[in-house]
Each structure stands twice: as structure tokens, then as C-alpha cells.
Amino acid sequence: MENNSFCKLSVPTFKQYDQLQGVILYCIDVQVIGVTGWRLELRYSDLFDLDTILRAQFQRLPKFPGKTLSKLTTTIQFEKRRVKLNFYLSSISERLDIVTCPVFCELFEIMKYAPKYVFEQPKIINSQQHNQTIKNCQYIPELEQLFIVSCQTEGYKQLMAYMQNNQNQIVEALGLVELFSLKDNQMIKRWQECFVNQAQCLHYSDGALIVGLEKGKIIVYQLDSDLNAPLHTSSYQMHKMRVNGVYYNKLKKVIYSISQDGTFVITYRDYLKHKDQLLLKGELTCLLVCEHRQISFIGNSKGSVFILDINKENVQYIRRVDCQASSKIVDLAINNNQGFLFAASEIGQLQVIDIGQFGREINSKAKVTIQTNQKTKKISYCQQRHHLYIGDTIGNVTVISEQTGCPIYSLSAHGLDVMITLVYYLQDTNKLITYGKDQILKFWEFPTWIDLNEIKRQEYQEIRQEYLTQQQIKQKTLKTDKYQDDDEDDLNDWHKNNK
CATH class of the missing domain: 1.20.5 (Single alpha-helices involved in coiled-coils or other helix-helix interfaces)
Known part of the structure; x- marks a missing residue:
């Protein structure tokens, strides 16, 4: 992995203070680019505590020299530990996401001697409880509105809903679509619609809000220009199984959808009639449509990405790209300017696919694999900063640089071992939406990023x-x-x- 850090640690020697009952202090040299280095004297326990904190937040750390059954007494034993500590500290100081961590900066006094390298921490500007598991969202920047779709995952409440709900009355909603206003950094709910089935996905465009449900049904809402409560609602049994992705093309007035049953369907919006259908391999898990290219990218449960041409009268199959990790694709993102597609797999690998320039998608190929935190759940891409925001199952959001492929920051967003089910970057705002299994929806403001280069x-x-x-x-x-x-x-x- 490329070293993009600004800091280098080394342990050249150690000292034994007899006046402090033989306490051993390890001399640590801290060298920062453009800053005169400084030396700290720390105990082994200080470094052990640091490693404990880091391992709760970061993956793939080097081995830390563990404690011994008996107390170290000889110079040879202390020297062996010094060598191991030197390798450990030298290795972690090469990772930018670690050296920007507050606990690291505090212990090694980065703030005191090199304050210009200290990254300002993201801050929560709003948060609120949400009693259902949020599956997807979409931000409407011109109106500062946020659509959220969620479903009930608690078994007891699901059972109560099946027993009490009927066609005329919904006592316990299994699914919700909600609209929030985000003006003035406030999250105010404007309206909501309830479902008797679990809601999985949504897409809004040109007055049409499309929601995909668990039982293969889609709901189409007609909204006015101010996104007030729905004026007209229609539904259609589009698939046999769960709808995992929807998209509305306002120019062609058609709805694209994918399902657990492996089908990609194109439907006329006005009279909800099938226009075309394509059967693909495996469960289709995520859908990304690029209207600029007139291309649809679809991930499946076996680690493949299908590329379809939706510009023709009938959808055309272009290519299938198999990711290095034959694991479920949980999310997709695209850098259309550079011609890169990012496919996040469940086991924590981010596959970069070179899709080339417009019209060259048939030559798409897997380019490089970036190792992220284990069990990735959601990703979001920031075009302005060229950063990827990745949520995982242990409550962290990791920021990865597109240029280097290296983690540059890690945010403990929802506490230890709290699975994150939503990460969504609000373009042009430096704000991020996250949601975890702690059922808290958080609205973050990221500071202006430090340009290390x-x-x-x-x-x-x-x-x-x-x-x-x-x-x-x-x-x-x-x-x-x-x-x-x-x-x-x-x-x-x-x-x-x-x-």
C-alpha cells in the first residue's frame, strides 16, 4: 500500500530509570514533513492501550508485541521488545487514516508540534431516532429535501403487523417512505406513506417517486413541484420476489427495476405495462443507471457486475465483469468523468472497474481491488473531493482516496459493533447521512479537507x-x-x- 502519511515513527532506544523503581521508557522519535522532529518517552502500557483502541476501529493492523507471563528484566529482553515496537509504530504511521485519528494525534503530540496537520473532526449537526431499518435514500439538492425508505426488521413487530393489518387499515407499518426537509441543518419530517410490505428501494425524478417492495411490487407516486404529499398513487406487481433496485428515466418515461428473482425489467410508467425484460444470473442486489452513457450497471450476489445498453428499443446485454471477490455486491458508485465504476462486496473488497470512455463499455475490465474494512454495507462517492465513503458492520465510516486507493480517514459514526446500513454523501454540501442498527439517523458536517499534497x-x-x-x-x-x-x-x- 502506498505511503501517503505525513508522519513517521521510530523507536531508536529505551531508557531505564532506577529512581522510578526501574521503570522502562521507550524513546519514540516523531518526524513530520516540514517540521523539526521531536522525541517522546512512553511506557509500554501507553502503547498497549493505543493498540487496543485502534483495533476496535481499524482493520489489518500489524502484530503488536504482546504482554509476557513474566516481567522483563534483562537488557536483551527490552531490546527485543524495542525492535518489535519499532516495526509496529513504523507500520501504523504509514497509514494516513491512523495518523489522523484523534487518539494518535493526542498521544504523539501532533497538535502541539504540528497543528496544521491535525484534521478537524466531523461534527453531528442533527440526529434522531428512527424505528425502522433505513434501506435507501435520495437527496434533492435544489429543494434541500431527502427521501428515505425503510422497513420493519424486528420479528415481533412483523408478526403483529401480519396479524392486525388489513387492506383498509395499517396498524403496524412494515415499510415507510418519508420526506425530510434539511434546510438550516434541521431534519424535519414533512410527510410519510406506509406499506403492508417491507420497502427496499426508491428513486425520484421529475415528479415521479418509485418505491420497490418486498413482495415484488412497485408503488408509483405522483408529486408536485414542491414535493407535497402524493397526489396520485398506483401500484404494479412487477416481479415475483423482492425488488432490490428501481430507477425512473424521465425522458423515456420508463421504470427500470431489478429483483431477487434475477430479472431486469423495463416498465412503462404511464400505464404500468412491461416494455422489456432480461433474465440475468443470480440474485440482483444493486442497480446504478448512468443516463449520460445510457448504460445500466447491475450487481449480483455472486460478485459479478452486468453492463446493459438501455439506449436501444430493447435492452441489450453488453458485458459481465467478475470481481476478484466472488461475494455479494452490496453497492455501486461511479466516477463518470474518469470512467471508473466502484463495486463494493460484502466481505470488504472494493473492486475498481475500468469502463472506459463513452461507447467503449464493451471493453470494461476489473482494474484494481482495494481492501476495505470487513463486511462493507454501503458506499457513497464524492465527485468534488474524489473520496469514497464506506460504511461497515462495526460502526465506522472509512474515507478512501480515489487517486491512491488508500484510507485517509476513519470516523467512528455509530459506536462499536453497530452495523451501518446507510451512508449517503450530499453532493455540494460537505454533509453526510448515516444510519446504523442503533436506529439513529445522523446528519454529519465534514470540514474543509486538508490537502496534504x-x-x-x-x-x-x-x-x-x-x-x-x-x-x-x-x-x-x-x-x-x-x-x-x-x-x-x-x-x-x-x-x-x-x-
């Missing part, structure tokens, strides 16, 4: 300017000395000639 460039310019200044002073000094030598020679010649 710019800091490194400035440091290089400062060092270069200092070097040039020293060279100028040196040249001036040499020139002055030469003039002085010439003057002395002229004076000697004058004396010689006038004797």
Missing part, C-alpha cells in the same frame, strides 16, 4: 527558497572575499613599487 508542495517551496537564499548569501560572501583578496594584492603591489 498542497502542504507538501508548500514545504518543498519553502525548503527550496531557503536553499536558494543560502546559496545567494554564500555566493555574495565568496564574491566579497574575492574583492578583499584583490584589494590586498593591489595594496601589496603599491607598497612594492614605492619602496
Whole structure:
């Protein structure tokens, strides 16, 4: 993995203080780019506590030298531990997501000696309880509104719903679609619609809100320009099994949908009639439609991504790309400018697929695999920053740089071992929506990101300017000395000639 960190740790030696009852302190040199290094003296227990905290948040850490059954007493034993600590600290300091962690910055006094490298922490600007599991959402930036679709996953409440609900009255909703206003950093619910089936997915475009349900049915809502409560509702039994993804194409006035039964269906919106259908392999788990390319990308439960041409009268199969991890694809994201598709697998691998330029999708191929935290659940892409936000099953949101493929920040969003089921970046806002199994919907504001490359460039310019200044002073000094030598020679010649 490429080293994009700004910090380097080493343990060159250790000291034993007899006046402190033989306490051993390990000398740790901290070197930061463009900053004079400093030395700290820490006990083994300080580093052990650090490792304990880091392992609760980060994956794939190097082995930490464990405690021994008997107390270390000899210099040889302390030296062996020093070597192991040196390797451990040197390794973790190469990871930008770790060195930006608050506990790391505090222990190694980054704030004190190199404050410009300390990343400002994201802050929660709003949060609220939500009693159902949120499955999907969509932000409407021009109106600052957020659609959310959720379903009831608690077995007891599901049973009560099946026993008490009927066609005319919903006592316990198995599914919800809600609209929230996000103006002035507030999350205010405007309206909601209930279902007798679990809701799984949604998509809004041009006044049409499409919701996919558990039993293969889709609901179509007609909304006005201000997104007030639905004016007209219609439903259709589109699939035989759970609908896992929907999309509305406003130009063609058709609905694209995928299902657990492996079918990709195109339906006319106006009279809810099948237009075309394609049977693909495995359970279809996620759908991403790129209207610019007129291409549909579909992930399945076996680790494959299907690429379909939806520009023709009938949908055309283009290509299937198999990811390195033959694991369920849980989410998709795209960088359309660079021609990259990101496919997140359940086991924690992020496959980057090169889809090429417009019209070259037939040559798409798996390019590189990025190892993320285990059991990824959701991803979201920020086009402006070229960052991927990845939610996992242990409550963290990891930010990965698209340029390097390396984690650059880790946010403990929902506490230890709280599965995150939603991560959604609000474009052009520096805000992020997260939801976890703790049933709390959180609204985060991310600070302006520190551009480490710019800091490194400035440091290089400062060092270069200092070097040039020293060279100028040196040249001036040499020139002055030469003039002085010439003057002395002229004076000697004058004396010689006038004797």
C-alpha cells in the first residue's frame, strides 16, 4: 500500500530509570514533513492501550508485541521488545487514516508540534431516532429535501403487523417512505406513506417517486413541484420476489427495476405495462443507471457486475465483469468523468472497474481491488473531493482516496459493533447521512479537507527558497572575499613599487 502519511515513527532506544523503581521508557522519535522532529518517552502500557483502541476501529493492523507471563528484566529482553515496537509504530504511521485519528494525534503530540496537520473532526449537526431499518435514500439538492425508505426488521413487530393489518387499515407499518426537509441543518419530517410490505428501494425524478417492495411490487407516486404529499398513487406487481433496485428515466418515461428473482425489467410508467425484460444470473442486489452513457450497471450476489445498453428499443446485454471477490455486491458508485465504476462486496473488497470512455463499455475490465474494512454495507462517492465513503458492520465510516486507493480517514459514526446500513454523501454540501442498527439517523458536517499534497508542495517551496537564499548569501560572501583578496594584492603591489 502506498505511503501517503505525513508522519513517521521510530523507536531508536529505551531508557531505564532506577529512581522510578526501574521503570522502562521507550524513546519514540516523531518526524513530520516540514517540521523539526521531536522525541517522546512512553511506557509500554501507553502503547498497549493505543493498540487496543485502534483495533476496535481499524482493520489489518500489524502484530503488536504482546504482554509476557513474566516481567522483563534483562537488557536483551527490552531490546527485543524495542525492535518489535519499532516495526509496529513504523507500520501504523504509514497509514494516513491512523495518523489522523484523534487518539494518535493526542498521544504523539501532533497538535502541539504540528497543528496544521491535525484534521478537524466531523461534527453531528442533527440526529434522531428512527424505528425502522433505513434501506435507501435520495437527496434533492435544489429543494434541500431527502427521501428515505425503510422497513420493519424486528420479528415481533412483523408478526403483529401480519396479524392486525388489513387492506383498509395499517396498524403496524412494515415499510415507510418519508420526506425530510434539511434546510438550516434541521431534519424535519414533512410527510410519510406506509406499506403492508417491507420497502427496499426508491428513486425520484421529475415528479415521479418509485418505491420497490418486498413482495415484488412497485408503488408509483405522483408529486408536485414542491414535493407535497402524493397526489396520485398506483401500484404494479412487477416481479415475483423482492425488488432490490428501481430507477425512473424521465425522458423515456420508463421504470427500470431489478429483483431477487434475477430479472431486469423495463416498465412503462404511464400505464404500468412491461416494455422489456432480461433474465440475468443470480440474485440482483444493486442497480446504478448512468443516463449520460445510457448504460445500466447491475450487481449480483455472486460478485459479478452486468453492463446493459438501455439506449436501444430493447435492452441489450453488453458485458459481465467478475470481481476478484466472488461475494455479494452490496453497492455501486461511479466516477463518470474518469470512467471508473466502484463495486463494493460484502466481505470488504472494493473492486475498481475500468469502463472506459463513452461507447467503449464493451471493453470494461476489473482494474484494481482495494481492501476495505470487513463486511462493507454501503458506499457513497464524492465527485468534488474524489473520496469514497464506506460504511461497515462495526460502526465506522472509512474515507478512501480515489487517486491512491488508500484510507485517509476513519470516523467512528455509530459506536462499536453497530452495523451501518446507510451512508449517503450530499453532493455540494460537505454533509453526510448515516444510519446504523442503533436506529439513529445522523446528519454529519465534514470540514474543509486538508490537502496534504498542497502542504507538501508548500514545504518543498519553502525548503527550496531557503536553499536558494543560502546559496545567494554564500555566493555574495565568496564574491566579497574575492574583492578583499584583490584589494590586498593591489595594496601589496603599491607598497612594492614605492619602496
